[in-house]
Amino acid sequence: MLLRASSDAVGAEVDLSAAVEDAADGGVEDGAVLTAFAEAVVRATNDLDAARARALETLGPEKFVEAAATVGIFNGLVRVADSTGIPSDAMMLERTADVRGDLGFNRWSGAKSSGVAEAPA
C-alpha cells in the first residue's frame, strides 16, 4: 500500500495497523488527529464536529482542506472498486502479501475479486 511506500521514502517506519485501529497515529505526524477525523466522517458519529474542529486547529486551514478532500474522494474511490469488482493490481498484491492476512483485509468481500479471499472470521 502507498502508506508504507511513502513512509519508506522519507525513512519513517509506519505502523500499518493504524489502517484498522481507531484513532491510531501509525507513526505519522498528526496521525491520530487525521484518523479520528476520517472515522468520524465515515461513521457519521456524534463527535464529528469535535473531530473536525480538532483537525482544523491542529492542521491549520490549508492542510485541513486537503484532509477533507482526501476523506471525501476516498469515499468515492472505494465505491468505484467495490461496485465494479476490479481486481487489485499485481504489484500491490505482492507488496501487501505480508500484512493483509494479519490486518484482516483478505476476509473482506472485495478480496474475492483479487483471488485472495479468506473465510470471514
Added chain:
Amino acid sequence: MSFADRRFPVPVREDMATALRRSWADIGRPGTWWTGPERVAIAALARAERIQRNEPPWNRDRGEPSTSLPEKAVEAARKIGADPAQLDREWANSVISEIGDSHYVELASVVVTTAAADAFCEAMGIDHEPLPEPEAGEPDRERPDGMGDIGAWVPVQVIDWKRANVARAMSLVPEGVRTFFRMVAAMYTGTASDFDRMVWDHRPLARPQVELLAARVSALNQCFY
C-alpha cells in the same frame, strides 16, 4: 453556482472547487446511457440512502417511490451509495442482467461522484450541495471499443493499459471516468508526476499523511482494493 466559495468555512483551492463544480454539473447533464433527470434521480437515491448508512437497510426510511428508474437501478443506487462493503459479483450480475453493463457502470459513476462530494461536504462541515437541475437531451449511447475481461464484474479497457486498475474500472463509460477522476486529480492524485512521487514536499500534507487517511477510509469501508 455550485460549491460557491462563500459556503466553505476555510478557503478551498480554486482548482479543487472548479473540479467539484464541473463534476457536479455533469451529473445533471444527459450521460451516455441515462438522461439528465435519471442521473439526478440516481444521485438523489444514493444520497438519501447514504445519509442513513448507520441504519440497517431494512430500517431505512425510503418514503414513497417517486422515480421512473427500473427497480434494479433503484436498488443499485442505494446499495452502492450506502453499503459498498456488501456488494458481490452475484448481486452485480443480477443488476446487470436487468439494466445492462453500460447502464450499471454509468449509474455507479454517478453514485461515486455523489458520495465523494457529499463526504467532502461532511468533512468540511457544510450542508450537502443541492443536486443539480437536470438538463434536457438524449444520452449519446456510444459504447467504446477496446473493452475486455480482466476479472472485474464489468468489461474494462484492455488495450495499452499501464495505470492502476481502479482508473479503468469504469472505462466502459468514458464520460463517467472523466466526471469522477477530474475530482480525483484535484482532491488526491494531483498531476501524474505528483502521484508517482512518494515524497510530497510541494503540497500541504505530506504523502504519508494523505495515505494514512486513504488507508483508514478504505478500511472503514472494508474496501480490499
